[in-house]
Amino acid sequence: MTKQGTEFRNLQLVIVRARMAFRRYIQRTLKEHGFGITFEMLQVISCLWRDQGIAQQTLAERIVKDKASLSNLLNNLERKGYISRKEDAADRRNKLVYLTPEGEALWQRLLPIFDEVYTRAEEAMGLARIRNLTAELEEMHNILENA
Template sequence: MGKESAAFRELMLQVFRTRMAFRRLVQRALRKVEAGITFEMLQVLRCLGEEQGITQQVLAERIAKGKAALSNLIANLEKKKYVYRLEDASDRRNKRVYLSEEGALFYGQLRSSLDDIYASAGITVGMEKMKTLLADLKLTRDALEEI
């Protein structure tokens, strides 16, 4: 195995470990405020908080989940009355997902806890380092999409 191959493998491992550390941090915060939702459910709420009425396919891509897993997440969020689905007017095979009024209020309540996490992590890592890491990760993503 070449040096580039080993270095890239280590890079991807560290990206994965970083994501898992972030996931654990957010899950602890969700438990602390007794939110009653999972990290993955929070991802769905966040996406819908940014853009209402996206298709399940787009939502699955944005949170990096398969369609079956996403359907289960949405069903659980529907039971809590945080989201709802409607048929796409232009293509009845597709469903569009919306954040309910109750879901928007709930997500708004969670935002302060999440903002505290981001602020704390940002202070720890530092603004200049975050800018560099973000730029490097974007370059890496772009390179992977070209292969």
């Protein structure tokens, strides 16, 4: 007989371990190709490539970082010349974040490498398994959000 909640605890541990393995895999790829950025920096660049000029708070929510961590990341990316922050004309307390031309050029160099990384991962896991896991995790998210 198992203690109540044990299976859910195990599931949570497996999810955390899978996320850590994914992060290490991406970090190794970045290092192997000499990009000089971290996994977290990649998250910011990727988010900004999809949606330029977003507020720092929105960016923090999308990449699941607190304000202090995001601020440090943005400072580092700004020093590297990959992003810029501009005052929001509608609300001067907010800063909007943009990729610079250098940041966009970096993203263009990253794209083919990560397309290959994701293609290899898809081939190794199989599309049916990925779709099933995605559906199950989305359902779990919805259940927990509405609990």
